[in-house]
Amino acid sequence: MSGDVCIVGVGIHPFGRTDGLSGLEQGVFAVREALADAGIDWPQIQFAYGSSDAAGNPDTMVERLGLTGVQFINVRNGCAAGGSALFSAQMAIKSGEFDIGLAVGFDKHPRGAFNALPSEYNLPEWYGDAGYMITTQFFAAKIMRYMHEHGISQTSLARVANKAFRNAVHAPHAWRREPVDMETILEAPLVSDPYTKYMFCSPAEGGVALILASEKKARELGKPLVRLKAATMRTRPPKSFEVFAPSIDIGGGKATATQIASADAFRMAGIGPEDISLAQLQDTECGAEIMHMAENGFCKDGEQEAWLAQGRTEIGGALPVNTDGGCLACGEPIGASGLRQVYENVVQLRGDGGGRQVPGNPKTAYSHVYGAPGVSAVTILER
């Protein structure tokens, strides 16, 4: 195949809670929206990759969309599921086998913290019995260490949440769209120190669909060319500090799957962090956004304190981060989250962001997810 893989259609079912609508139905909603956006019909879709962690098999949506006999492969890859679906879809086009296809992700989780069992993670039963199968514990312990080493304050954590809810006011697909002031965020009950309840995202529901095409096909469709310059998915290096870790290597916690996925994505795209106009960085909790700013190469460890105080990651700043409010404001439907980031990036590159539009005609957009047990997926889009 010559040229780039392009994203020619996007669709989303609003995130949050939609009683009476299954996760799969939210995925179907998103696919129909994406088809309409691309100006095509379902029978033109040559292949699909679908991701869902807890809401059923994505391929069963053919019953709703049409029994065209289309190739439809399901992807389960923890928090990187959406990214993995997108990666697979672009490879299918790059191979020259297909011209146009779909990456779709959806999910629907019960309320409250994710309920993980030791046996699913190759851990002994006592680890769960003692109360350690808790994702929030890990996130909190990780940022506590990071704050200690790099001089990050709890105020900076609150700035991230405050920005998320402010940005989400202008994102119709977001869940929590009311601004929350700094004082309220800081004085809310602690969930796992140093995080208060506004500093964690919640499991949620939602669906996202992206239609990918070869550059030739994209030109035929007459869509603005949003090029997928890089898509990577990587697993953890030695000495990383991951969720559900009964022990960590001495000196550990510094090397991450994110660093590898990010460096490889920049290499593929042939650009560097300084060339990125805006970024969606996994922010399942405030500290994640802060740590991921450094892990993805946008700043050095510790510089986030000044960056946030100066508003550099605000919509009008040097590097707007999580322009739709991220996971903090949209919630976390695992199978859909990574694709939501790419959806938001396409909206921004097309200039369709409305009240949350990044000014100055952004040319490049970056997305990053991270999840258990040490997986990360990155994309770089270019207009």
Place this chain on the structure above:
Amino acid sequence: MHVIAQGLITEDNPPHLIGGRERETGRVVFPCPPGERYEQVALSRTGTLWSYTIQRYRPKSPPYKGPEAFRPWAVAYVELPGEVIVESRLTDVAFEDIRIGMPLELTMIPLDPDAPGSMMIPAFRPAGAAA
């Protein structure tokens, strides 16, 4: 003593956590995984606080087997010098007095402080605190 699982601590008094040393690389992990790849090793009883948080809500059951009536507890990662950083409870210290880097020593505490004969779990406490 009814320990939460076999193979977690040595039978010494006071006990040590049992880690696993990878035979090929010397890397130490906790707990000791089953199989031939790792040999059991008694870990240091003392270390320093590497990181921590406070668990402020009751974990879901299953798998949590702690008491229904929930009181927040501290979770620590403790660096055992030259060996490994282990996850454990942190006890005998007020939440506001917890400091990264503080010296700690191993102890055992009941999973349910109010139940006689409760399962015992490993914990660390400030070094040199109450005997």
